[in-house]
Amino acid sequence: MKLFVSEGSPQCVKVLAALEHTGVKCDVQLLSHEESVVSFLSRPVLPAVLLPSGQQLFSANAICQYLFEVGGKEITDASRQLLEWEATELQPVLLQALHVAVLQGKRSEAGTLLKNPLSWLEQCLSGKPRQFLTAETVEVADIVLWAALYPVLSDSALEAGELHSVRGWFERVSQLPACTKAVQKILPGKELNGLKNFLQKQPVPHAQRRENLPSETEDTEHVMTEEEIEVAAQAWSKGLPECDETIKRQHPVLPKEGKRNVLVTSALPYVNNVPHLGNIIGCVLSADVFSRYGRLRGWNLLYLCGTDEYGTATENKALEEGLTPQQICDKYFAVHSAIYKWFQIDFDYFGRTTTQQQTEISQNIFFRLYERGFLQEDIVEQLRCENCQRFLADRFVEGVCPNCKYPEARGDQCDKCGRLINAVELKDPLCKVCGQTPVIRTSKHLFLDLPKLEGDLEAWLEKTFNTGDWTANAKQITRSWIRDGLKPRCITRDLKWGTPVPLPEYSEKVFYVWFDAPIGYLSITANYTSEWEKWWKNPQQVELYNFMAKDNVPFHSVVFPCSLLGAQDNYTLVNHLIATEYLNYEDTKFSKSRGVGVFGDMAKDTGIPSDVWRFYLTYVRPEGQDSSFSWADLALKNNSELLNNLGNFINRAGMFVSKFFNGCVPEIVLQDEDKRLIAQVSWELKQYIQLLDKVRIRDALKCILNISRHGNQYIQSNEPWKKIKGGEEDRKRAGTVTGVSVNVACLLSAVLEPYMPTVSQTIRAQLQAPDNCASAMLGAEGCFLRSLPTGHQIGTVKPLFQKLETEQIEILRKKFGGQQGPSNKTSTTGTNPPNAAEPITSQGKK
């Protein structure tokens, strides 16, 4: 073993002292700062150790730990914690302090900088009977911290406050022979100036960086001013406006002058897949929460979705089940409708893509693109199975990989070497359906000329990125597509089940699903109302929100907008693209074939109410990053958040009114504490609105839970159940607390509506809340109002939630599989395999 050190570096003092103290044998070589020992680091770092195995160590703390361990000492948690603190908290400040003290000569400034870490250390040491930091003996943390602090603590001119315990400890360590020896060797009597050389070689320290991400708002406590409290209390006391009529939804909903006209779509689920929880939260449920919220806000909003029914997957499923494609679609359309109904997805219309309107609109867009020269023809070589009488789309052929000879390579990609393959290159190709050898045939196809539309697309994207709310992943995926360059994209396929291509020489072909599936949004609207163009050819008045999982982004941000831009027909293009990441299932993937995970049609068999599912799925919504569904966590959140927090608060508030005041809201005389609660709740409400306006669905849910948490604390500290038994004053106080609480409960019913519609309705029924209270409080920036005035009679109060027992959850967990294990080792790309038989992410010519 060999140790390399240099003069003037406190880091080297650490290792030399540790070496002396532990008595480990080692060659020591003194180098200059410029000499590079560790081969892979880009700048010279000392101390460094060359281990017998050839490994190099370049961290002084790691070297010290190693020396102590070789010397027979175990590294404890307490030592590790101090070493981590030293490296992450102390060193940055220390370097900066030494920099200003030694190189800029500002010693007082250095003292100020060091105040915080030193007083923290003082706290650690004071009041402890121990001689040293972690024990009665010198441990690795003592050596490391002592050496780090040596330059500042041995310099009497550097003032850093009263530090009794720190100084005592520092003296004790300084007197160790190992330490005096190390100092003599590395910092021989030149005080702080001895560090000059070393410091000049260090990168210039910068003031602590602050990269507080706006999404990390979890533990910020809002501090309120007196004024804010007073304003909130006054606004609250005004109560509901006299006659704020609630507008009943009237179909068809059409854009209105002077209103905010919002069109919401959720990605069209592929018809023959039963959606799993990830699909549900990714698309329809997220869009539903937002739509319900928008309607409460008084926006003129239309929410549409439907099943995507064309494509090879349907054709195959039909073969499999001995039905016609249309019968398959009818069957599964009913399955989808039933699932979404159970999840209380409040579509204005849930349609499907196999309609006459789909054919008309797709062909219209096609012709406009064709006439304007945005389509080009090309001959493509394809494999055709003569036995099955069809061309074998990419995934319906298997053979030997031309690159790595893997025998089960698919027509588009080899799973072994990962290379993309053109199906005709496969050796010994076989039809996956019948096992026969296909032949190569040429086939003429049409391509959408994306490169020609790229300029228009980029101009539009720049505008919409700036004005709309696009999730970060949506922007990133879109940018990476543009950056990699757009290529012409095939829009036709040799299939039967699809929208026919309206040109004579293409009579045997249909549109590739990814050309016409997004047109489904338009045709579904056309099925809903003949005046569909008022939504879709009206970008001046309409704001369009698309909800989807991230695998769908390129089709909504690049391909489909190009079709619409090329058609030059004043189409409404997406303003806000909201994409989720993936939801995993108990840390593996949802898998229909392996029977892992909860699928939409099974959720209701669990006995867990639809609202609880909605709550939990939005609580773990993969917003910003992947998340997972976990049974244990579901039970935990149900029991802790819904039952003990939210449900408990609402139930108590209602029960106090029933039990203590005969169901009549008592008189309210606000004191400071009440006003503070009202202000806190108002602030959370405003946060909720700001977040949901930006479609931060998961974050906004936390605001709701915060409101009831504040409420619980308020009840707990005021104890109305005790005060009601006291004297006149106490009873009045109990009345005020109860009255304020039940009004908070009423607000909760309003903010819960988008997430848990049934629970929201139940609370409103229990409290006999006025119909207009939700829309009144959620208008504009949001305002917490006294909706239940003194004398208001409430209904019967009952518990809202039920406990989920561990045994019950364990049974469900077993039933739905999802054991952890290495079973997902082969997973390659995303959680959601492409729905259609063709890889929907292949952009180029095939």
Next chain:
Amino acid sequence: MALRELSSLEKFLGIKKLNKYSTQGERKVPVLQNNNAQSLVGLATISCHLVHEAKRRELLGDSAEQRAVVQQWLEYRLTRLDHCSRDEINIILKELNQYLVDKVYLAGNSITLADMLMYYGIHHIIMELAVQQKEKYLNVTRWFDHIQHYPGVRHHLPPVLKLPFKKR
């Protein structure tokens, strides 16, 4: 962020006990609450503690040498990688790439805590890399892909495509 890492680590270790965490300070340093004893502060410290608790000490390295190497990379992760500037990213990638030339794991011949925490910490950087950069830092790309596919590691993070897998 650190708390998500810890929860992923707990899952990897199969820890059933419900640990309570919070964060402190501007940099959101994780804190492990402990009813009976002192709470523990710091991502690396808590992680090492969890590994001990799960009786998976081999994850800290199987010899004193390897244990030092593991600790060194944990420190590198916290002091160099976390909160690093844009310019720093390329230096870090270069260093790691150089280091990983002849290595499968950061320390020794099996996965350690160093691989896991480095993977969690570098994920957002790798995600943003363009194809050319992935090619440039091939050893990092290879190591990263290996770790993300190691059973039970990738919990809270989306998978990142390795080079030749990039679909167009």
